[in-house]
Amino acid sequence: MAKPKLLVVSLIGALALTSVYGLSVVVEEKDQLISQLKQQLSNSLESQSVLQQRLSMVRLEQDTSLAELAQLKQSINQLTEQKLALTEELLVYRKIMAPEQQAGGMKIEQLNIEPMLSPNYYRMQVLLMQVARNKRWLSGELQLVVVGSQNQEPAQYNLADLQSEATPLAFKFRYFQEVNTDIKLPEGFKAERIELTAKVKGNKWNKKAEIIYKQNWPVE
Numbered sequence: 001m002a003k004p005k006l007l008v009v010s011l012i013g014a015l016a017l018t019s020v021y022g023l024s025v026v027v028e029e030k031d032q033l034i035s036q037l038k039q040q041l042s043n044s045l046e047s048q049s050v051l052q053q054r055l056s057m058v059r060l061e062q063d064t065s066l067a068e069l070a071q072l073k074q075s076i077n078q079l080t081e082q083k084l085a086l087t088e089e090l091l092v093y094r095k096i097m098a099p100e101q102q103a104g105g106m107k108i109e110q111l112n113i114e115p116m117l118s119p120n121y122y123r124m125q126v127l128l129m130q131v132a133r134n135k136r137w138l139s140g141e142l143q144l145v146v147v148g149s150q151n152q153e154p155a156q157y158n159l160a161d162l163q164s165e166a167t168p169l170a171f172k173f174r175y176f177q178e179v180n181t182d183i184k185l186p187e188g189f190k191a192e193r194i195e196l197t198a199k200v201k202g203n204k205w206n207k208k209a210e211i212i213y214k215q216n217w218p219v220e
Helices: 002-097
Strands: 106-115 121-130 138-150 153-158 169-173 176-184 189-200 209-216
Touching: 106 189, 106 209, 121 138, 121 169, 121 189, 169 176
Parallel strands: none
Antiparallel strands: 106 121, 121 176, 138 153, 138 169, 138 189, 189 209
8 A cells, every 4th residue: 555655646746846847937938028028118118219309300300490491581581672672772873873864754774685596696675664754655766776896896787787677666655665676696796785775756745855775785
C-alpha cells in the first residue's frame, strides 16, 4: 500500500511543479506583452507630440503669412494712393510748365508710340481731353512730324510720308477722344523725337487755337 501512495504523491508533486512552471511562463509572457504595449503607447505619445509640434508650426507659419499678406495689401494701397497723388501733381505741373499743350478748351493729355510686329511699323495713340468748363464740341486736325537722322544726316518726315495711305487725323469730341494711326519709318531712318500739332477750329465758345506737343521717341 505504501508504493501506490508514494506514486500518487509523486504525481501530485509533478503536476504542481508543472502548473507552477506554466503559470510562471504565462506571467512572463504577460509581462512582456504589457512591456510591449507600454512601449507602443510611449511611441504613439511621442509621435502625437511631434505631430502637435508640427501642427503648431504650420499654424504659426499660416498666421505669419496672413499677417504678411495683410501688410502687403496695405503697402499696395498706400502705393496706389501715392501714385494717384503724384499723377495729380504731374498734371498740375504740366499745366504750369507747359501751357502751350492746352489751348482752345482742350489739351493733348497723352501720346503713346508702340512698336508693331512688322519691322519699322509703329502704332500711335493720342489722347485729347477738354479743359473748358463748358463741354462744347471741339473739332480740328492733328499734324505730326518725326524728327531724326538718316545716313548720319538730319531728316524729318510728316504724317503723309509715314502712312501707307495718307489720311488726315481729324478729331471731333466732347470730354475726350483717342486718335489712333499706324505709321512706318523709312529704312535707315533713326527717329529721335516726335512733334505733334493740334489745330483746333474756332467757334462761338472757343477761339481758334494751336497746341504743340513734343516728345522724345521711345527707346527700344
